[in-house]
Amino acid sequence: MLIGKIFIVTGTGKYFKNVEFDPENNLGIIKIAKDGTTAELLWGYSDGGKFTSELPAHLMSHMARLKVNPENRVILHCHPTYTLAMNYVHELDEKKFTHTLWETCTECMVVFPDGVGVLPWMLCGTNEIGEATAKKMEEFRLVVWGLHGLYGAGKDIDEAFGLVETVEKAAQLYMISAHLPRINTITDDQLREIAEGFGVNYKKDFLN
Template identity: 50%
Template sequence: MKFIDSKFMRDICNVTKQSYDNGWDERNGGNISIRITEDELKDFDDVKEVKRTFDLGFDAKEVAGQYFLVTGTGRYFRNVISRPTEDVGLVKITEDGKHADLHWGYEDGAKPTSEFPTHLMSHIARLKTDKNQRVVMHCHPTNFIAMSFTQTLDEKRLSRILWKMQAESLVVFPEGIGIIPYMTPGTNEIGEATAAKMSEFKVVMWPHHGIFAVGSDPDETFGLIETVEKAALIFTTIQAQGGNILQDITDEELKELAQAFGVTANSKFLK
């Protein structure tokens, strides 16, 4: 069986296309990684050989031996569906944790996204609280980014705004939203700051830049971002209509939502 025909490749092609079509990934903005187990790869004959090796620039020993399907640096999400063997690669973290071996893809010489260390740090952080953690996705949702310019960068305030925009918000991200300060992307420092937030949140805002989100599969992770951005769009629309909110979802109603759907809302963010 060829890896190009795998569910993982269908998923990454579908998610990157939809994300680009939504306007979240201009030019080469955005990246995604999916953790894949060795057992899930056993039937693919074309992933056995190591083709190249990359330096990670940090110690990822905690996920040594793990495979990750990851988009390439400088590559456009809109092209992944038409040129997947060039724009996506399957890598395995070496036992020393400092390198990644390429087993499939990047056929024209590409490398993993410059955000790959940040992805790995987030995978490591989330696996400590969620053994089903599989996906990290970064993109640039327009309305969510806009809120980082006009709203106080306060996790409680931002989470409450987004929760109150639609009933789905609390159900999909009951932990709320994590926020880091503005930082230069592609550095270990921003990766460490993001991973620290991932111990508590599934969504982290990069102010004036974008979003980092995690999940158990591509659909769940994409749906999480989609829900956050829809809430931000509703808020933006309200502001465009004058910003005068006459009624909203109350804290009591938020608590009722959490109970009805069996989720635990972040008690620090509820009154």
């Protein structure tokens, strides 16, 4: 399915912040070979580097998302501070995790009505975590790697970043308010109202 497809991939050990200053060193453009398991470097990694150790998880996620939506061309992995902090104080249950984010910030239901998938802690850089991520990606555009970070999928970089930033904003709100007495909340009825008002297809079983 990915044979002949071309991807831009960050290099292993490289920092995203350096991409804009030195793309040719920090990025590579790769083409998936006919055997489907190797890739040819077309451009980049100019210091002799290679692609991220998370390439298997990225490529398997691409396959999963492209099956759901051929427009989903971007897979982004990152370690957003508050989302990760939330992993340590909130149950790692995708229904409960999604529900908390939805009820924390009105825009969440509009931006990710399909919710957030959650994986337990697993060793990164392996095929196992790649397969588990791809399985979740069939259902979710956002997948939490327990105690590690977040995966986001979108049709372009803007959408993938937007999804991740919306989760991160809600997680930040949660982390700065969860230890205080809760006086107001967005109710499930209001969440339904948001979904209906904006015409989004949400995960109904994630509401109580």
